[in-house]
Amino acid sequence: MSELSxxxxxxxxxxxxxxxxxxxxxxxxxxxVINRPIKKVPSLRDITIANLFFENSTRTKLSFELAEKRxxxxxxxxxxxxxxxKKGETLIDTVNNILSMKVDMVVMRHPNPxxxxxxxxxxxxxxxxxxxxxxxxPTQALLDSYSIRERLGEVAGxxxxxxxxxxxxxxxxxxxxxxxxxxANVKICGPKTLIPKHIEKLGVTVxxxxxxxxxxxxxxxxxxxxxxxxxxxxxxxxREYTQQYGVTKDLLNSLNKEVIIMHPGPIxxxxxxxxxxxxxxxxxxxxxxxxxxxIRMAIIYLLASKIK
Amino acid sequence: MTKQxxxxxxxEVNIILHRLTSQLIEKxxxxxxxxxxxxxxxxxxxxxxxKSLLEDFYKVPNVKLGLLDITFFRDDFRRGDKxxxxxxxxxxxxxxDKNVIxxxxxxxxxxxxxxxxxxxxxxxxxxxxxxxxxxxxxFSRHLPIQPNYKGRQxxxxxxxxxxxKWAENGGEDTVYLISx
Numbered sequence: 001m002s003e004l005s006x007x008x009x010x011x012x013x014x015x016x017x018x019x020x021x022x023x024x025x026x027x028x029x030x031x032x033v034i035n036r037p038i039k040k041v042p043s044l045r046d047i048t049i050a051n052l053f054f055e056n057s058t059r060t061k062l063s064f065e066l067a068e069k070r071x072x073x074x075x076x077x078x079x080x081x082x083x084x085x086k087k088g089e090t091l092i093d094t095v096n097n098i099l100s101m102k103v104d105m106v107v108m109r110h111p112n113p114x115x116x117x118x119x120x121x122x123x124x125x126x127x128x129x130x131x132x133x134x135x136x137x138p139t140q141a142l143l144d145s146y147s148i149r150e151r152l153g154e155v156a157g158x159x160x161x162x163x164x165x166x167x168x169x170x171x172x173x174x175x176x177x178x179x180x181x182x183x184a185n186v187k188i189c190g191p192k193t194l195i196p197k198h199i200e201k202l203g204v205t206v207x208x209x210x211x212x213x214x215x216x217x218x219x220x221x222x223x224x225x226x227x228x229x230x231x232x233x234x235x236x237x238x239r240e241y242t243q244q245y246g247v248t249k250d251l252l253n254s255l256n257k258e259v260i261i262m263h264p265g266p267i268x269x270x271x272x273x274x275x276x277x278x279x280x281x282x283x284x285x286x287x288x289x290x291x292x293x294x295i296r297m298a299i300i301y302l303l304a305s306k307i308k
Numbered sequence: 309m310t311k312q313x314x315x316x317x318x319x320e321v322n323i324i325l326h327r328l329t330s331q332l333i334e335k336x337x338x339x340x341x342x343x344x345x346x347x348x349x350x351x352x353x354x355x356x357x358x359k360s361l362l363e364d365f366y367k368v369p370n371v372k373l374g375l376l377d378i379t380f381f382r383d384d385f386r387r388g389d390k391x392x393x394x395x396x397x398x399x400x401x402x403x404x405d406k407n408v409i410x411x412x413x414x415x416x417x418x419x420x421x422x423x424x425x426x427x428x429x430x431x432x433x434x435x436x437x438x439x440x441x442x443x444x445x446x447f448s449r450h451l452p453i454q455p456n457y458k459g460r461q462x463x464x465x466x467x468x469x470x471x472x473k474w475a476e477n478g479g480e481d482t483v484y485l486i487s488x
Contacts, residue, residue, distance in 0.1 A: 002393040029394040033380065038430040041380035099357075301380075305391040 004302045006068060008127040010116045011136035012177035020181060024146055026298035027291070034070060034293055044073040047304050049105045050098050054080040054091075054131070058111055059265050059289065060130050060140070064107050067296035073304075076103070091115065092122050099125055103119070104307050105300070108132075108301050126303045140264050141174030143295040145182060147288045148219055151260055156183035156186055161213045163189045164223030164272055167196050168230070169299050171264045172222060174244060176202055189213040193234040194225075214252075214259055221262040222247060222272045242271050249276045265289070315443070315470065316460060324459040328440060329361040330486035331457050339371050341409040341435070346416065347424055348395035350376040351412035353474040358411060373429040374399035376410075380413055404432040415441040415470040418453035443483060444472050 004019050012020075031040055049068050053061055061077075068075045078098065095106065105126045108116055113135035120127050129138040146153050152158060162180050164269055166172045166188050179186050186204045195206060207213040214220060225241065235241045251260060259285040261273065270273045277283060336342040339362070348357025352375055362368040379394040410424055410483070421439060428437065442459040448466065460483075464470060469488045475481050 003391045026394060029377065032397055033430075034432045037432060040430070042426065043380045043382075043385050046386075069407070302371075302391060305386055307386060 004306065007303070007306055008116070008120050008129075009138050009299055009303065010120060010127065010129045012138045012174045012181065013136065014162040015181075017137075017181045019144070019223050020024070020142065020178065023142060023295065023302065024149065025184075026302060027146055027294040030070075030297040030301070031291070031294040034290075034297075037104060040070050040072060041137050043301060044060060044068070044071040044304050046074070047071075047104045047307065048074040048102060049107060050076050050078060050103045050298070051130075052095065052098070052106055052108045052110075054077045054108070054110045054115075057130070059292070060109065060137075063289070063292040064128075064130060065137075065171045065295055066108075066298055070293070071297055071300060071304075073105075073300070082229045089186070091119065095119060095123055101124060105304060126307060130305065130308050131170055133170065134173075135170050136174045136177075137264075138174050138178075139180035139296055139299060140171050141290040142299070143288055144171075144175055144221060144262060144264070145184075146295055147262065148184075148260070150287065151284055152218065152289065155179065157189065158184045158218045159191050159216055160184050160221060161187040161207070161217040162223065163213065163247070164208065165194045165225050165234075166190055166223070167194045167201070167234075168226040169223050170218050171221075176204055182279050185214055187216060191235050191241070204259050209245070211251065211255075214247075214255055215257075218258050218265045219260045219262060220247065221264070222274055223264065224266065224268050238271060246271060247273045247277050248281065249274060252277065252280075252282065260284060262288060311487050313485045313487075314482060315462060315485050318475075318480045318482060321442075321459075321481040321483065324442065325357055325361060326365075328442075328457050328459060329358055329366060332362070332417070332440070333366055333368065333486060334448055336347045336407060336409075340406075342409065343372040343374060343401060343403060344409050344411055345374045345376050345399070345424075345428075347410060347412040348375055348379075348397070349411075350394050350414070350472065350486050353476055354413050354415040354440075354472075355411040357474075358440070358475075372401050374401065374403075376427055377423055378420060378427050381423040381427040383419060383423065399431055402432065403428070403434045405435050408436060408437045410439045412439070412441050414443045414445060414470050415439070415453070415458075416445045416470075418451035421453050422451050442472060445470060 005016050091266045107128045107130050109130040110132050113133035149155050162172050163170035188204050189207045263285045346352040358456045361369050362371045375398045377395040377397045413415040417419045440457040441455045444458040444461045445464050446461050471484045473482045
């Protein structure tokens with residue numbers, strides 16, 4: 001297998017396990033490339049990519065831009081804050097205007113779930129979803145699994161607990177799909193108010209006690225409380241959330257095993273994890289960031305090779 | 309119907325490998341400032357053979373061999389039907405100011421070597437780069453690239469294919485000419 005089964009990366013839901021394996025194998029090669037003295041390859045010198053960010057992003061945007069530049073693609077950046085979207089232009093009009101400038105691929109972050117799928121029905125360019133509302137964030141899920149594979153050898157059979165605000169998290173949903181497609185067991189942990197109803201139907205188990213969840217887990221993926229999306233009060237106070245669901249060094253030391261700690265960022269130090277946990281050897285948070293560039297290079301490379 | 313003709317037998321391949329290795333020693337002596345780079349995927353077998361001959365038969369110690377994958381440097385990305393599949397690159401030594409010897413099994417259009425020259429720039433600035441190839445397909449070049457050390461020069465038309473088989477892949481060392 002040397003080709004992806006899809007033309008766009010809209011979500012993990014739409015790709016096959018063998019696609020994930022191909023992306024990981026390709027990322028292995030790019031990881032070697034980005035550790036060379038000169039980290040750039042000329043593969044995509046005739047491809048133009050538009051990064052359309054209708055919602056704020058630091059890490060993902062930088063990571064995508066770096067991946068595109070390391071592949072020698074031409075890059076144009078767009079953020080909604082400084083654009084005609086504010087003047088009332090529709091999504092399709094905005095994108096079609098950009099595509100008229102002969103753009104081959106679109107990387108899009110949008111506050112509305114399904115924005116990528118909607119766009120893929122109206123335009124010809126290849127689309128990579130860089131996060132659509134509380135729906136999916138496929139590249140983050142892939143780099144998370146890739147980091148688990150790197151640290152533990154494989155993803156299949158591992159116990160992964162996702163802790164925190166599951167209700168508002170696109171990272172959680174993409175991770176559930178991605179981990180399950182690779183044969184891992186997934187548990188969700190957080191206050192009941194932040195766990196979507198009927199989430200068990202996705203094949204995950206739910207645990208509200210953090211200690212019990214960590215005793216079960218090989219890996220804990222810590223999510224932040226998305227204060228900007230909390231329209232009502234889901235828990236009494238941040239202090240109380242931290243007491244119930246914050247991971248501390250003492251808690252980890254009291255378990256009789258080493259649990260790998262992951263975090264998609266941005267970290268709220270002292271809320272979901274303490275500083276000594278974030279900076280410990282158990283945490284692979286910065287490996288995730290490094291792997292993010294390699295994974296995105298692999299995805300862009302594989303999708304670009306399908307553009308004729 | 310495809311026709312298959314033996315261009316080089318196992319015995320001939322063995323003699324050629326000894327000759328090429330001797331030529332390398334003549335020029336590079338103790339290999340103290342020389343490194344071998346096998347071009348992925350097919351040049352690696354030949355490169356491994358040369359390295360073991362140098363070390364085991366001619367007693368040249370510590371010959372450095374790296375493997376270079378040129379997939380991301382090729383000029384035919386998106387021009388074929390298939391996605392180009394990458395191989396591993398392993399160069400765990402410094403190439404700055406070294407004499408580099410590229411090793412590949414068949415030199416045909418010269419495009420792979422051109423890509424390898426570009427790829428090499430990512431690792432630094434070697435003193436010079438030479439090319440060793442088992443088979444040189446004369447009159448098929450698209451670029452002005454010639455080998456410094458060649459096993460056998462052959463005149464083959466474009467429709468014909470030169471296939472190098474190595475004992476490592478099962479069977480024995482043989483070079484075939486396949487025509488339709």
